[in-house]
Amino acid sequence: xxxxxxxxxxxxxxxxxxxxxxxxxxxxxxxxxxxxxxxxxxxxxxxxxxxxxxxxxxxxxxxxxxxxxxxxxxxxxxxxxxxxxxxxxxxxxxxxxxxxxxxxxxxxxxxxxxxxxxxxxxxxxxxxxxxxxxxxxxxxxxxxxxxxxxxxxxxxxxxxxxxxx
Amino acid sequence: xxxxxxxxxxxxxxxxxxxxxxxxxxxxxxxxxxxxxxxxxxxxxxxxxxxxxxxxxxxxxxxxxxxxxxxxxxxxxxxxxxxxxxxxxxxxxxxxxxxxxxxxxxxxxxxxxxxxxxxxxxxxxxxxxxxxxxxxxxxxxxxxxxxxxxxxxxxxxxxxxxxxxxxxxxxxxxxxxxxxxxxxxxxxxxxxxxxxxxxxxxxxxxxxxxxxxxxxxxxxxxxxxxxxxxxxxxxxxxxxxxxxxxxxxxxxxxxxxxxxxxxx
Numbered sequence: 001x002x003x004x005x006x007x008x009x010x011x012x013x014x015x016x017x018x019x020x021x022x023x024x025x026x027x028x029x030x031x032x033x034x035x036x037x038x039x040x041x042x043x044x045x046x047x048x049x050x051x052x053x054x055x056x057x058x059x060x061x062x063x064x065x066x067x068x069x070x071x072x073x074x075x076x077x078x079x080x081x082x083x084x085x086x087x088x089x090x091x092x093x094x095x096x097x098x099x100x101x102x103x104x105x106x107x108x109x110x111x112x113x114x115x116x117x118x119x120x121x122x123x124x125x126x127x128x129x130x131x132x133x134x135x136x137x138x139x140x141x142x143x144x145x146x147x148x149x150x151x152x153x154x155x156x157x158x159x160x161x162x163x164x165x
Numbered sequence: 166x167x168x169x170x171x172x173x174x175x176x177x178x179x180x181x182x183x184x185x186x187x188x189x190x191x192x193x194x195x196x197x198x199x200x201x202x203x204x205x206x207x208x209x210x211x212x213x214x215x216x217x218x219x220x221x222x223x224x225x226x227x228x229x230x231x232x233x234x235x236x237x238x239x240x241x242x243x244x245x246x247x248x249x250x251x252x253x254x255x256x257x258x259x260x261x262x263x264x265x266x267x268x269x270x271x272x273x274x275x276x277x278x279x280x281x282x283x284x285x286x287x288x289x290x291x292x293x294x295x296x297x298x299x300x301x302x303x304x305x306x307x308x309x310x311x312x313x314x315x316x317x318x319x320x321x322x323x324x325x326x327x328x329x330x331x332x333x334x335x336x337x338x339x340x341x342x343x344x345x346x347x348x349x350x351x352x353x354x355x356x357x358x359x360x361x362x363x364x365x366x367x368x369x370x371x372x373x374x375x376x377x378x379x380x381x382x383x384x385x386x387x388x389x390x391x392x393x394x395x396x397x398x399x400x401x402x403x404x405x406x407x408x409x410x411x412x413x414x415x416x417x418x419x420x421x422x423x424x425x426x427x428x429x
Contacts, residue, residue: 019171055270065171138265
């Protein structure tokens, strides 16, 4: 077993893991943060997307030991008062609700984390529908389609202060 | 996944020494290929040496004649680098077509080249732009690096440190991506630099290769017309569930013409 210490959603966490433990397994099974989902387990679907040092990554294709000493944000940590037990949504989460950007909801945590990555990359320029569609290529929805999701990302970005065409 | 031990070497020399002492050990770069391979139990390393902590393997340096990229630089950093975009936009474009944003935040140029997947994008850049691969012991010309299916000129334990791309006069990369994985069914880099015109193909063969017939034709006349009648033989090309060898041969011509059209 290897001891790892990392910061998850602003809180110092640690645990003993086997080197072969995936980061998503550590989050879900060791820390109980089950908002991060395992869809395909083959780095294609993006349901396991989290932020590692501020960048969206697929936590099913990272070893927990690789995250030792790093800063992580999961879906549980994006809302401003989530760590204090508040139930206010982040503007991007609220936009997914408003735009019906989900049906079953399985892909939604990963979609939101990827959406926040898109906002971060384009916060100083103008976001378009084409950019959102292209940059969501690492996330799959298998319910109904992407129109509501794209609408939600655009609304969420706008409400976060990004210029949207 | 089989069990292994995990280590973080403190320097390139430390990594090479420890990896070289164990034939069954493996380096870990971004892990975008190694970890899926481990999950499928297609590899069973005894020890894994994570290179992520080695700061001297990271970074992009642009000088008068070349762009030099550290082996552990991720695809997103290459794709989004204003410096790379300014001097070799085709290299930015290529890096920006690898996988998806999440994969580009982890996968590295050194890992991609050492793995030598027949459908990876970077081999077309190395071969097409005439890059040089710097390892811990030597420099390897891109022309001598790719040896076959997942096979390179690297010796056991030899570690890619950085890759140096000469700044081309003009270059374009065109790719027909697999719609699910974004790996290249076929990708073609066409470039003109001080040494002449180069045309490099990935996705179509066992490893990346150059098309001398097109290079000769484009050297005489850099135009779509110059290569439109050059047939690409399908004999040794990949034939799998994604595309037949004949279809890949056809795509090589299409992608080459699109690349030339973009910069002619």
